[in-house]
Every structure is written in structure tokens, then in C-alpha cells.
Amino acid sequence: MRLTVVIIGIISVALVLVIQFLGHAVIQLSTTLSSVTGGPLLSLFLMGLLMPWINSKSAISGCIVAFVTMTWICIKCQIALATGELVYPEKPFSTEGCTYDFEPKMTPANATIIDTSSKTFAQYIYQMSFFFYAAVGCFISVVVAHLASCAFGRNDPATMNRQLFPPFVRKFIKSKEYQSVFNKEDEDETLVMVYDMQIKSDLKQSLKDDVVL
Numbered sequence: 001m002r003l004t005v006v007i008i009g010i011i012s013v014a015l016v017l018v019i020q021f022l023g024h025a026v027i028q029l030s031t032t033l034s035s036v037t038g039g040p041l042l043s044l045f046l047m048g049l050l051m052p053w054i055n056s057k058s059a060i061s062g063c064i065v066a067f068v069t070m071t072w073i074c075i076k077c078q079i080a081l082a083t084g085e086l087v088y089p090e091k092p093f094s095t096e097g098c099t100y101d102f103e104p105k106m107t108p109a110n111a112t113i114i115d116t117s118s119k120t121f122a123q124y125i126y127q128m129s130f131f132f133y134a135a136v137g138c139f140i141s142v143v144v145a146h147l148a149s150c151a152f153g154r155n156d157p158a159t160m161n162r163q164l165f166p167p168f169v170r171k172f173i174k175s176k177e178y179q180s181v182f183n184k185e186d187e188d189e190t191l192v193m194v195y196d197m198q199i200k201s202d203l204k205q206s207l208k209d210d211v212v213l
Contacts, residue, residue: 032074032130039137040066046138047145050169052160054145057152062145070137077126085123 019026040063047054047062079085128136157165157173165173 028130032077032133035130035133035137036067036070036074039070039134040064040141042134043138043141043145047142049166051142051145052157052165052169052173053154054149055152055155058145058148058154061148061152062141062143065144066137066141069140070133073125073128073136074133080123080126085126 043066044059044063047059162170162173
């Protein structure tokens with residue numbers, strides 16, 4: 001345990017020397033890395049809280065697909081930025097020589113219009129703001145989990161314990177007789193254990209009575 005703390009501390013100190021060269025990309029990098037896992041985890045929490053009909057296999061399938069998809073989007077976005085396929089031109093900071101008129105004007109006929117239709121579908125995905133990564137990952141996970149429930153089946157919330165659901169969800173669930181998690185064999189084993197304990201207690205008491213006599 002101590003060795004793990006030392007290793008993580010050394011890595012954290014070493015990364016400080018790397019982060020100073022990233023500039024404004026630190027927030028983007030940290031948000032991107034946290035969103036890769038944050039979106040699927042958020043969907044897992046929401047499905048467990050608000051969607052009791054989704055079973056564990058469907059929920060895990062949705063989280064895995066969302067994690068892989070968001071990892072692919074983040075990695076391809078960084079590759080596109082590194083290779084120059086995706087470029088974000090910096091805005092000018094100075095207003096010197098600015099002739100902008102705040103009154104709306106009609107676009108002249110000879111004005112240059114940038115054609116954005118030449119972009120591919122992947123480029124539109126890469127241009128998505130990194131602040132939306134968590135929401136997109138959560139949405140993908142929930143959708144895939146519902147689709148996976150067609151293959152893995154669904155839970156019946158009516159047979160579950162209503163105390164496990166939030167109050168505002170209970171009114172949408174038709175109540176049925178709650179089935180105990182213990183089956184007949186477990187009940188028989190419990191009765192046998194109780195019976196054995198009772199016999200042992202009676203034997204101890206009889207031995208004490210014999211000793212007194």
C-alpha cells in the first residue's frame with residue numbers, strides 16, 4: 001500500500017512538468033478523461049434508480065458500449081487535432097483596425113461563403129464540445145441497455161420490493177405479492193439450524209441440572 005502511494009506521488013509530480021506545456025488544453029484533457037468513464041457511470045446510476053426493468057446484463061452491456069464509443073471519439077479527436085485534420089483557429093485578441101459595424105448588413109453578392117458541406121460525419125462528431133462527452137456517453141449507454149434488454153430480457157418491477165424504489169417511481173409500478181429472496185430449500189435449512197440450536201440449548205440446560213443434583 002505504501003509503495004502504491006509513493007508511485008502515484010512520483011507520477012503526479014512528474015506530470016506537473018508535462019502539464020505546463022499543455023497551456024489551455026489542461027481543462028479539456030481532464031474533462032475528456034473524466035467524461036469517458038463519467039458518462040457510463042451516470043447512466044448506470046440512473047438506470048438503477050429510475051429504470052428497474054433493466055437487468056444487470058443489459059446495464060453492463062450499455063456501459064461497455066458507451067465506454068468504448070467515447071474512448072474512440074476522444075482518441076480520434078486528439079489524433080485529428082495532432083494531424084491537422086481538425087483545426088481551431090485562434091481568435092484575435094486586439095481590436096486594432098477593427099471596422100466592424102454593429103448595424104446588420106446584407107451580404108454582398110461577391111462575398112466569400114465557406115462551404116461546410118464538405119465535412120465528413122466523423123469531423124462533425126470530433127467538433128463536438130468536450131463538455132458534452134459525459135451526456136453523450138450516458139445517452140448511448142441508456143439506449144444500448146434498452147436495446148440489449150430485448151436479448152437479455154427484462155425485470156418485472158411488480159415482483160420486486162417497493163421499498164427499493166424512490167417514492168416518485170413507486171406510483172408508476174403496479175404492486176403484486178412480493179416474492180421473498182429465500183427459496184424453499186433455504187427456509188428448510190434455516191429451520192434445521194434453529195432446531196439444532198434448540199436441541200443444543202436443551203442439552204446444556206439438562207447437563208447443568210445434573211451437575212446441580
